Amino acid sequence: MELFALEHKRLWRTTRVWLCVVLCFLYSVVWGSLMWYQWLGFGSQNDSTDxxxxxxxxxxxxxxxxxxxxxxxxxxxxxxxxxxxxxxxxxxxxxxxxxxxxxxxxxxxxxxxxxxxxxxxxxxxxxxxxxxxxxxxxxxxxxxxxxxxxxxxxxxxxxxxxxxxxxxxxxxxxxxxxxxxxYEWTQGWADLTFDWPELAPYIAIVLGFLFSGEWHNSTAPMLHTTKYGWKKLARVKVLSGLAFALELYALIAGGKVLLQLIYLGTSGWDLPIQYVNLMAVAPWNMLQAELYELAFGLIGVFGYAGLVMLMSALVKNNVLALVFSLAFVYVPDILGRYLPKWLLAVSQYLPLVGSSSDIYGYNVFHIFGKGIWSPWMLITVPGLIGIVCIPFAIRSWARRERV
Amino acid sequence: MELTIDRLTKHYGSKIAVDRVSATLTPGVYGLLGANGAGKTTLMRMLCAILEPTSGEVRLDGKDVVGMGPAYRDVLGYLPQDFGYYPTYTAAEFLAYVAALKGIPREQAKKRVKELLGMLELTAVADKKIKTFSGGMKQRVGIAQAMLNNPQILILDEPTSGLDPKERIRLRNLLSEYAGDKIVILSTHIVSDVEAIADVVFVMNKGQFLVHGTVQELAEQVRGKVWELTVPREQARLWQEDFTVANYRHEGDNVVLRIISDEKPSDGAVPCEPILDDAYLYYFGAKEA
Incomplete structure (x- = not known):
């Protein structure tokens, strides 16, 4: 526990991490929410075109x-x-x-x-x-x-x-x-935005260096000869990486929800999501949809953190770890039109790639003959990817125990 | 306690870094002396079980150190040659972090960190970031981290590099005091460092132990092979080309040369008391060393 506390503290000690967190907060919460509510989205208009x-x-x-x-x-x-x-x-x-x-x-x-x-x-x-x-x-x-x-x-x-x-x-x-x-005024709920992929670069910049950074610091020989060695350190690093992901998520989600409460209040939580998309079939109200959105974000962030930590453990180079991590999120976006349809569909299940807007859609998957509505897959698969990545990250880091 | 090095070998492709090295170490201070590239660091890494040997093994009291895993690391302290640190940490925080990695309970670690910071004269800068430290201060932090767990086996790779003369002397004294019932192995290419504190010196060249013994024994091996010769200044260069010259001192218009040679280099040469430097030069030759 103490090692975890120290490792976690160490992660937060770098300027890079603080810069990422502050930028992320400014962009997502201050610009993306506060300015949206107060100015760009809901400020009274003088000119409807701008x-x-x-x-x-x-x-x-x-x-x-x-x-x-x-x-x-x-x-x-x-x-x-x-x-x-x-x-x-x-x-x-x-x-x-x-x-x-x-x-x-x-x-x-x-x-x-x-x-x-x-x-x-x-x-x-x-x-x-x-x-x-x-x-x-x-x-x-x-x-x-x-x-x-x-x-x-x-x-x-x-x-x-x-x-x-x-x-x-x-x-x-x-x-x-x-x-x-x-019924009551619906547009506030309809315009709620949680754009989780925008967290990806910040998570990649912080966690991409988690393991590979040790090579940069040349600390490997010293760490290897400590009693707990790399295996325990790897576990602690993963835990502190996940803790960071949770903290970043809590900061952004918490900030957005707080502003939502301040600006929109709580009224309208029981409006059906059909006000957002008339042809949606989910019997959900706005609160349920928001909870789904928050869970989707949390699982996506955890899944992506796992993926980034695996990249960081696999390569010794900070830049490569960062590039590979970002590629998972942005390559499907950039190359979408050139990818086969099936591959593009599969890529939507990568953490922070897919969209929670599937709750308005009709996609159904079949697993062992059972039809599963796609939002349940979207909330499960990214988390599973993260869970699978974590032991591999620990393993690939620990197997470099000898330098 | 006995650390046995048994025919330890390391190949990097066709290059042999360490070649069937064997030794048995009991508590004391051991100096590993050799030129750059002699295989000292490779040997030390294998002793720390962080580099897999091509063949041979290292045993602590009969047990293979690789198999011992955490139990071995628990009694080991290591200062790598290129000591890596976390630039944003203060000295005290860094040591607390390494103490946690070494499994030292928090209160005990606090006490030990304070003690080591004092011993290595880092107390005044304990709360300053390591990135602001001079090379010598960083090196002292590295030595402190190696000693945190009060290791039974302390392996220091070039511990005196970057230290000023005063710091080097302080470190020597610290290690001498520390050794007692422990095994301390330090590598260096600075002869005076091992001469001052090592009980046994291993001279290493091309991956092998060329010779080993106490400082006196090694020096004794070159008795009768160390000469002093006074020559005119203009002839000094010629003597340097033909012989291994350990020292070169001006005396008026003449130069006094300390020559290592099996044979008396000249009628005017007088034998003198050998020191470890002479033995080192004898085995390596001035150019190689």
Whole structure:
């Protein structure tokens, strides 16, 4: 335990680590969240085309939106949709350009996809449907959604090889969504972002040097001759690496959640995720989706930490360890278009590569004949990769016991 | 306690670094003397069980040290030739870290670190980062880490490199005092270091022990082969070309040469009292050494 404490302290002693943590915090929490809430994402708009022209008043603006949309009631019904669309049509968008963005007009936009027959068949209307839709015809919302979902899944079954059982499994999930949906201003939850891959470079820079750095410091002969030798040190290093990953994650996730609580408050946690993606089948509310997102991030960060530590243990060169570690995250992204489809799909299961947005999708995997919804795979496989990497990291480091 | 080196050999491809070296070491101070590339560091690494020998083995009280693993490392202290440290650590933190790696309980380690910092005159800089230290100070930190666990076998590879004369003398005294019932092995190419403290000196060349014995025994081996000769200054160079000259001293217009030679180099040469330097030069020759 004492060795772990000292090793962990040593890891935090370098300027490189502090620089990484501070930069990561500034970029993810201060820029990515604080500035997003207060300025770029929710600040009131003077010009709808340029978010940098927003006012620095996100906190007040969010309160305004929450207040404004409370008048549409607390359930999503045909009437709610009709009222929102009618009200939108009553605004002069040239006079109040900001109305286009963070109001729940976005939800209305999405819902109007269920009413394609209302679109101008002649294409004479050079404006979105929300501006001219006949609100009296916005009826049967839930039935229309169910029909479109059935149609979409059937098309996926026929064209993309989904099995009948998969389709039924997804429809069963969908049937668990309670109707009518609760309603209040949704856009805040819909715009929540946890971009976990942005942690990858910082983790790689810190943990990529964890083992390979010992060669750089020429400490190997001395460490080898200590009682505990490299094997125990390797275990301690892995533990301190995982502790660092957890600390970085906690700092970023904690910062983001705290800002979310400050800016959005807790209301709306029980809204269904269908407000984010109308055709999602998961019977989840926003809180459940966020918990999934947080778990996805935590497991991804742990998995990636394991992968980076393995790279660091395998090579003696700091730069190579860093390059290999970063390659796992960025090569699938950069070479995506050149990779075979199956390889690209597999790469999504690497830690911090895939996206938690699969919770809105229909991907189903089959393992031992059992259909598994892809978000469960996405939350399992990266963690397993990390778990597999760790003993290999310890082993490959310890086998260099003789120098 | 007995450390046995049994026909220890190390090949790097076709190059033989250590060639069937054997010795039995009991408590005392052992000096390993040899030119650069003689195989001293390779031998020491094998003694520390961090380098696998091509053949042969090292045994502590009859047990193979490689097989002993942590039990051997528990009684071992090692200062590598290129001592690596963590630049951002202070001396005290670094020693505490190594103490933890050596499995020394925290309170005991604290006490020992304090003691060693005092012994090596590092107390005043204990809380300064090692990266700010001079070469000699870093070397003293390295020696301190090797001695943390009060090892029964202390192996120091070039411990005096980077130390100023005062520090070297202090280290010699420290090691002499420390040795007692322990085995201390130090390698160097500075003859005076081993001459001052080593009970037994091994002279190593081309991976083999060329000769070994106490300082007196080695010096005695060249008795009658060390001469002093006074020659005119202009002739000195000619004598240096033909003989191994251990020393060269000006005396007025003449030069006094200390010559190592089996035969009396000249009628004017007078025999003198041999020292370890002479023996070293005798076995290596001035050019090789």
């Amino acid at each position: 978010m940098y022209d927003n006012n620095f008043d996100g906190y007040t603006a969010i309160r305004d939106w929450q207040e404004q949309f409370s008048r549409f009631g607390d359930e999503w019904t045909d009437e709610t949709l009709q009222k929102i669309v009618a009200e939108y049509q009553g605004y002069d968008i040239y006079e109040k350009p900001g109305l286009q963005s963070k109001g729940d007009w976005m939800v209305a936009y999405k819902c109007l996809k269920l009413y394609p027959e209302l679109e101008d068949p002649e294409g004479q209307q050079y404006q979105p449907l929300i501006l001219y839709a006949d609100t009296t015809k916005l009826t049967d919302f839930y039935q229309r959604r169910a029909d479109l979902l059935e149609f979409t899944l059937e098309a996926t079954r026929q064209n993309e090889g989904m099995t009948e059982a998969d389709k039924q499994m997804l429809l069963d999930m969908n049937s668990q969504i309670k109707e009518p949906w609760p």
